[in-house]
Amino acid sequence: MEKVADTDSSVVIEGETGTGKELIAKCLHRNSPRRSQPFLPINCGALPEHLLESELFGHERGAFTGAYTKKIGLLECAQGGTVLLDEISTLSPNLQVKLLRVLQERQVRRVGGQETIDIDIRVISATNENLEESATRGTFRKDLYYRLNVITISLPPLRERVEDTPLLAEHFLEVLNKERQKSVERISKEAMDILQGYDWPGNVRELQNVIDRAFSLTDSGMITPSDLPAHLVRRGMAVLPIDTQRPFKQAKKVYIEPFEREYLTKLLMECRGNVSRSAKRAGLDRSSFQRLMKKYGIQSSNVRLGFCSTEIRS
Ligand SMILES: Nc1ncnc2c1ncn2[C@@H]1O[C@H](COP(=O)(O)OP(=O)(O)OP(=O)(O)O)[C@@H](O)[C@H]1O
Ligand SMILES: [Mg+2]
Structure with missing residues (x-):
């Protein structure tokens, strides 16, 4: 990252969800000479094609039904800065062609517009699919893939x-x-x-x-x-x-406490927060059951409202 941040090279960041792709992209931007210019991320998978097209490239007033005003696209807004094209593999074939043209010519034309506008942006793409495979399979254009993928950063x-x-x-x-x-x-x-x-x-x-x-x-x-x-x-x-350095009781506690907590929560949930019924099903008397609930800070009202649902679903 240190080596790449300083350059203008296009970067593809690959990694499963939550591995830190956006964080890496931001970090590259912040350590680049473009740091004082915008960093603009866009999720290519979140919008239908025609909306994404005008998000990226902008549109002129009247370009299509509903285009009441002119819109400056993201690529143009990011002038001097960095764009993060997230979920790049979802880009439609039509938009892949358009993006390729913009990157090759370093010019953007708004939807419905005649004028071409010079742009100076760095493009970082992120994907949780293997883009090379998509390019080999033919679902992603090879020429665009080579243009975007000068450097690959794979996040394990x-x-x-x-x-x-x-x-x-x-x-x-x-x-x-x-x-x-x-x-x-x-x-x-x-x-x-x-x-x-x-x-x-x-x-x-x-x-x-x-x-x-x-x-x-x-x-x-x-x-x-x-x-x-x-x-x-x-x-x-x-x-x-199993930590045999600890006395038996302490070592056992590590296993027992999560079990007790889950057992109580699950049972209470099944009994809709009814403590007497839960205690009966557990074969414990009510006061012992309540003592355990107190130990784990479990409140029957919360269980009834489903606040502990994470334990139950798992
Ligand atoms: N190395 C790290 N240090 C600190 N925080 C991190 C690190 N990696 C990831 N995170 C944090 O984890 C969360 C997820 O990271 P991020 O949004 O960048 O993932 P992502 O790969 O873009 O995920 P998705 O594919 O779901 O969009 C963020 O809150 C981010 O700050
Ligand atoms: Mg992300």
């Missing part, structure tokens, strides 16, 4: 860079500590083992959400397994090393 999924997990988790914790009126000093070793054992289908974004949630839940000043979503603990457990 988080599960393939387990060593990044503690760094990222601690970074998010630090940010939360600064942002919110609460101090959570650290993530316990057991919790960190679970984080590192999980496969993170939503990648860094999912990790960020998990830390955010644990930060809100914990009241011990430390993130422990019981602050993590149950599905994560369950899956992480397969690889969670």
Whole structure:
């Protein structure tokens, strides 16, 4: 990234959802000579073709029904700066041709317009598909692919860079500590083992959400397994090393607490928050059941309203 930031080369950033493609694009822009000019991202997959066309290239007044005023397109607005074409693989064949022409000629023509406008932009594209394969298959134009893909940055999924997990988790914790009126000093070793054992289908974004949630839940000043979503603990457990350095009771707690929390929440949810019925089904007396609920900060009213649904769905 350091080498590429300084240049005007087109870059394609490949990676699964949540791996940090947009963050990388922003970072390239901020470290480039274009940093004082705009950085404009656009999601090519989010708009129907004709809307995307006028978003990108702009249109003249009266160019089509509903074009009441002139619109300056994104490529023109980004003059001097960087454009991020997100989900580039979804671009229609028609827009692929148009974009290629703009990039080759360094000129843009608004929809319905005659005038050509010189543009000076750097193009970064992002994709969660393998663009080279799409080009080989023929769903993405090869000539456009070569034009966009001078440099490729591939972001590995988080599960393939387990060593990044503690760094990222601690970074998010630090940010939360600064942002919110609460101090959570650290993530316990057991919790960190679970984080590192999980496969993170939503990648860094999912990790960020998990830390955010644990930060809100914990009241011990430390993130422990019981602050993590149950599905994560369950899956992480397969690889969670049993810590024989700890006394039996402590080591067992690491497994038991998430189980108890999930059991209670799920049962209460099934019984629509009715504590007596839940206790009966669990084979516990009501007061023991309530003691457990208190231990995990579970309130029957919240369960009834579905606030604990993340545990249940998983
Ligand atoms: N290395 C990192 N350091 C700090 N935060 C990161 C890092 N990588 C990703 N993030 C954070 O993770 C979240 C997701 O990143 P981003 O939006 O860039 O992912 P993306 O690959 O563009 O995802 P999508 O494919 O879903 O659009 C953001 O909040 C981002 O700030
Ligand atoms: Mg993105």
